Amino acid sequence: MYMKKILAFSGSNSSTSINAKLLRHVVKKITSHEVTSIELSNYDVPIYSADIEKTAGMPSPSVQLKNLIDEHQALIISVNEHNSAPSAFFKNHIDWLSRVDANFLQGKKVLLMSTSPGKRGAKSSLEYVRDVLFPRFGAQIVESFSLPSFGENYDETSNELTNELYALGLTDVVTNFEQNLLN
Template sequence: MAAILSLAGSNSSTSINYQLVQYTTSLIEGHEIRLLNMARYPFPMYSQDEENQKGYSNSLVELKDDIQNADAIILSVNEHNSNPSAYFKNVIDWLSRLERKFLLNKKILLMSTSAGKRGGAGSLEVTQNMLPRFGAEIVSTFSLPSFHENFSSNEITDDRLKIEHKKALNTFLETLK
């Protein structure tokens, strides 16, 4: 049994990426799941002055510990102007200052969704290229386009996308055996 940390890279209380993470974790059996709602993790904008004057917050240290105590991570990143949100990038900046390889040996199912037809593809690509610098192994990816047309009643409604999602999840879970 693996310990899986699940979260969205969004701090919105109505995050569709968080809904995708919740759905994904509902499909997993036989593993210990820890679901984090990042809307409860406020972090100041990173600056060296802030770091020098105040150091690292307890929330940041706890998040880093949660990541390091997990065997694997399910992450769905939101998109702002074809990139990860400033909030998500800020969290990465803080974590990497606390410990550069904070994702060392972490297997990751990386997902993204958006209201648009590209499903957060820009953010997914940027994040997929960024996380290995911090030690992550991206095992599989999934993008859900047009969230409001393809997700309802807490599940993916498009059969083709549901199969794609299940395949990405199964690929991820197979690496945890």
């Protein structure tokens, strides 16, 4: 069995991000591959502007992040949602990465997740990233998972999903993702 390198991060810049909590929960379940987790907020970049790009070039954190993505065969990303869309923080990073390399996700297998306090589990953001944004940059979305009503379905003390149906579904998603990486 050939172990793959997976890069994991949340699309949120909140220190109390529930998407980061879901991500940490999933990363613990990965047993067959090497996972590197990062905080996207450690890669500080200005709001994308063609003027900034023209005068200052690419922000070095975007280049560093793109190089880090290159070093991994797969990604696990938990996207947050603000007003039914990916957060401006996350989208800004994607905008800069796409300027560094328009195919920065080419050949990358992705497990995409989302959660929210509400009943839709940030599905609008997840669907946009899964169906529109990431395929445009070459990503292969292998699996996706949305956890609705985070506070009702996740116990922050035990760091476990409390809803058996969602827990089984997430286990299936993670297992399928890991198996797909072996192909």
